Amino acid sequence: MRNNIKELRKARGLRQEDFAKLLGVSRQTVVAMENNKYDPTLALAMKVARLFERPVESIFTLEE
Amino acid sequence: MGAKTIVLMALPFLVLAGAVGFACWLGKSRGASPRASAWAERLGVGQADEMERQIQYRAVSIAYAVVQALLVGIGFYEVFVRDAPLPLSHLALLAGVLTQSLATLALRHRSTVGDEEYKPYPLWKTLLWIGVVSGAVALFGMLCAIGVLAW
Numbered sequence: 001m002r003n004n005i006k007e008l009r010k011a012r013g014l015r016q017e018d019f020a021k022l023l024g025v026s027r028q029t030v031v032a033m034e035n036n037k038y039d040p041t042l043a044l045a046m047k048v049a050r051l052f053e054r055p056v057e058s059i060f061t062l063e064e
Numbered sequence: 065m066g067a068k069t070i071v072l073m074a075l076p077f078l079v080l081a082g083a084v085g086f087a088c089w090l091g092k093s094r095g096a097s098p099r100a101s102a103w104a105e106r107l108g109v110g111q112a113d114e115m116e117r118q119i120q121y122r123a124v125s126i127a128y129a130v131v132q133a134l135l136v137g138i139g140f141y142e143v144f145v146r147d148a149p150l151p152l153s154h155l156a157l158l159a160g161v162l163t164q165s166l167a168t169l170a171l172r173h174r175s176t177v178g179d180e181e182y183k184p185y186p187l188w189k190t191l192l193w194i195g196v197v198s199g200a201v202a203l204f205g206m207l208c209a210i211g212v213l214a215w
Contacts, residue, residue, distance in 0.1 A: 025115070026113050026115070027115040028115065028116075028118070029115040032115055038115050038118075040114070041114050
């Protein structure tokens with residue numbers, strides 16, 4: 001799974017640490033998600049989507 | 065054994081008990097006590113989030129596999145190289161594998177309760193089948209061993 005969290009976060013002027021606090025996860029988790037090293041759970045993915053006010057599928061894309 | 069030796073031998077256990085106690089206190093009162101929160105912040109101890117839990121799960125799985133492999137290796141070495149009886153550590157291995165199997169069955173059963181399209185096989189029947197098959201395998205093995213010894 002790939003995502004564009006990094007671009008969306010930067011567009012909002014958020015630091016990784018602040019973004020992590022808003023999501024209630026560690027900064028390491030944010031780094032791993034941004035580098036596509038960690039696929040978040042559905043709950044976390046929906047939190048991200050809610051934070052960016054976008055549908056989940058516009059942030060996360062499933063690789064074939 | 066002198067008193068000094070006993071004290072020296074007890075020291076590592078005391079330190080370990082102290083560390084475990086401190087970790088428990090930190091984990092329990094991190095949210096409630098400001099002092100515990102400050103200590104947690106200072107030590108960089110945070111609440112494990114979902115990625116951390118996944119990492120821990122993977123690490124534990126690897127450690128479990130290593131322990132299994134080591135115990136099997138030790139068992140083979142003791143029995144076939146040193147001609148010693150089967151070590152008690154094999155019981156730990158068997159207990160671990162048995163716990164894993166039963167926990168998998170029970171958790172899977174609990175997760176599939178309420179299946180509308182397929183009635184799940186009752187857990188007790190599954191366990192009964194496992195007991196019957198294990199018993200049959202053990203009986204077969206015992207008969208083979210008796211046959212070999214009698215031959």
